[in-house]
Amino acid sequence: MESMNIAETPPTERRRQALEAVRDLGKQRTDHALLKVKCPASHMVAAVYDTSAGHVVVCGTGPGGHGSRDRNANNRGGDSLDDKFVDTVEATQFEDDELPAGCGCGPRTISRKKLQDAVVSHAHVVTLT
Ligand SMILES: [Zn+2]
Secondary structure, three states: OOOOOHHHOOHHHHHHHHHHHHHHHOOOHHHHEEEEEEOOOOOEEEEEEEEOOEEEEEEOEOOOOOOHHHHHHHOOOOOOOOOOEEEEOOOOOOOOOEEEEEEOOEEEEEEHHHHHHHHHOOOOEEEOO
16 A cells, blocks of 8 residues: 555545555554553553554543444354444644543543654554543
8 A cells, every 4th residue: 555645635536545455463562562551540542643544543432332232142252343433643733633532531622733743753652541
């Protein structure tokens, strides 16, 4: 796959490609995370992966989410991406810096800029305050 031109790719298309690239990493993707983002209670809030679409962030969406009962029925193996927010870490200048995320403690937001800085500085874990 040719690397994506973030500035010229519509966000919905970009997110679709990001999701596909994360799916391609397979079920053991967590082992290959460049960066893990945790809450003060050590829940995994998000993770960043190096994929064919570039650096992609997968955000948890917190307790409950939406329509959890239906989702659990369709969930093969507890590794579903259906209830996650998946996007490239990089976005256009016209988009919000804050990504929607969450963990067992509740909803949160994560700064794209903060993720980029952490990846550049080779941090492996970021703990949110
Ligand atoms: Zn938590």
